[in-house]
Amino acid sequence: MDAMSQLGATGAGKLSGGGVSGLERTALRRVLDLLGKPPVEFVLWNGEVIGAGHDEPVARVWIRKRSVLPRLLFRPDLHFGEAYSSGDVEVEGDLVKLIQYAYPMEKRGAQRRLWDRLKPKLPVAEHDSLTHARSNIHHHYDIGNDFYRLWLDQDMVYTCAYFPTPEASLEEAQRGKMDYVCRKLRLRPGETVVEAGCGWGSLARYMARHYGVTVRAYNISREQIAYAREQANREGLDGKVEFIEEDYRAITGEYDAFVSVGMLEHVGKANYAELGTVIDRSLGPRGRGLLHSIGRDQPRPLNAWIERHIFPGAYPPALMEMLEVMDAGGLSVLDVENLRPHYARTLEHWLARYEASADQVEQMFDESFVRAWRFYLASSVASFHVGALQLFQVMFSRAGLNDAPWTRDHLYGRGFSNARH
């Protein structure tokens, strides 16, 4: 028996009710107070319940192992996900709402000031070498096309969709997004497009098929590129779409349009200027482009658990950081749209499909993988819902061009598609 336990046993720590100390109880009550007394209950390892007095809690958090509590209290951003994945913490009820209730902690002034002080001292995610980039990307995107097929839409689009209405299906909304991007880019038949970070190639194929352009698309995920090529071949798009297993830095040639959907999150702030230079050298004299990325209202590090377990090396930039790309490329920003609610909706679809396939995922991997990815998807819904994350589409062109449409009217009110067929 160590000194602390002795103290507890003799009264100062007020151990009671099957091993819950007064300090533990007070700390959890304090958490509920800080969060504004949400309809959430903690159920402790001994069955004791600590709640904010709601009759019907939206979520019940079972803390099954006493030893995880200190970590949960001091670095919830990192350790809640870990304890949830291992099963030391179980959540009964609505996981998304639970995480949403936890967000006020991040928003509080004191916490915000703490971030601001810590920021310069935090380790910067490593992106400087292509080797790092490849291993970071491999970690997430090469875990198996079969896995992603279980819960993405049928076109395998793993980025924020664009819902004409909130009730649209995920399939409709992903095509809606691809078409919206094409309209924003003002693609015309015969033009050339370069895509940086093309995922499974759905946008590249969509542009070629529906807008008559020739596309060269880059990606360093081997599994994705293999799928993209096979699919293009099956759709008879050989010669219209070329997939290249290379980093955006390897882009060569000159194009009418540059597009990147969901890659900037993996580029790393230190490389934004270089990306701007790549765009600059890739665009013809009348070139324009679109950068689509998860972002932030203000610069903040990515959630520690996500960075460690789901997206190593990822960083969602604030809009002002994102603009460093355009600045370095000498480009002119024409239009910025924040599609945050669309990403919350997209993730709700993914989460629902994922849950429906959880048994298959467990057969492919194991239970802790199932739990980790559930937690990642649920916390992402919550992050976009409460506004901890944003989704920016930035349209740009070479400086000083005068050939853009006079208003944004052409983007709307035409059944959400300008596709030729």
Add this chain to the structure above:
Amino acid sequence: MDAMSQLGATGAGKLSGGGVSGLERTALRRVLDLLGKPPVEFVLWNGEVIGAGHDEPVARVWIRKRSVLPRLLFRPDLHFGEAYSSGDVEVEGDLVKLIQYAYPMEKRGAQRRLWDRLKPKLPVAEHDSLTHARSNIHHHYDIGNDFYRLWLDQDMVYTCAYFPTPEASLEEAQRGKMDYVCRKLRLRPGETVVEAGCGWGSLARYMARHYGVTVRAYNISREQIAYAREQANREGLDGKVEFIEEDYRAITGEYDAFVSVGMLEHVGKANYAELGTVIDRSLGPRGRGLLHSIGRDQPRPLNAWIERHIFPGAYPPALMEMLEVMDAGGLSVLDVENLRPHYARTLEHWLARYEASADQVEQMFDESFVRAWRFYLASSVASFHVGALQLFQVMFSRAGLNDAPWTRDHLYGRGFSNARH
């Protein structure tokens, strides 16, 4: 006769044809080369013509006084405007196109790198005190409502208009802009709006009249506020619109929406964070806003002549600088639109109306005033046309709100107005 002239007389400077030296001639030819041999001719004080060999030049620049040439060559950004205002330089032909031809000088890589090196050493326009702000604003906006009435639209709107089509009239386009701003702000009857920098009050009155909101509008230009109040009274808007002769820093109260059209240019970069704080404290929990300002693709000092003679203390920020306001206010950016071509068009209308009233302006002031303001309007058309200046409308809201329309569709395709009557 000094040493230089003696050199000239003895051949090294190659004085000829009534007093034009070889150096002067070479320098002007070099300027035309640097600009890509535009259809422009110089006519020198002795009648000698230096051109790039075009049969029909678009503009002919008469340099009437030999002594202005060195200044024109070394600081054209400052001295061309001065020499034009004084009449030492005269322009025959298209003044706007002439200035457009001169822009490649600013865009050249070497020049750009020079700016970047000079930037930290350039004096920063003074904005730190309210006294400075008042005197800067007085300089431009208090020179007489009668003067502005000669060439603005009938609603006296002195900011970028929004043209449904390029052919729309200025009156239509200014109302189009006011309505567009109201739609972007999603104004509903009974709501409250605070406006920072309200000019002659046209937007405040438009919002109150057509969208049923109550507006409190701030401005430190005495003449503008007097006009705004008189006009509101005439239109029966007392009690719906209140005009306050104060700086944005004096804003008190809580509002549903914050709007500022064409004030940020005068705020000064050092005060962006403070403006963000003012917006933050002025917005209710569901608050949203719009900031409309001249901007830049990249941070650059304002043209020296404009800053000295037309807009003391003004600074058009790069978009990334503009976002410092939102960052400091903890606000979320929803939408950014670059309306650059609309400002070029607006300025073309102003310049045409101004020219038509030049005689009246000369009666009010004098010839050099007429010339200075012509040069300011013409160079502004050119700046927006070539993309040296941008016009950004930034929509924002309190972070994490989920009540915005699902898409931007509602802004378009309804005859460009949601006004109630």
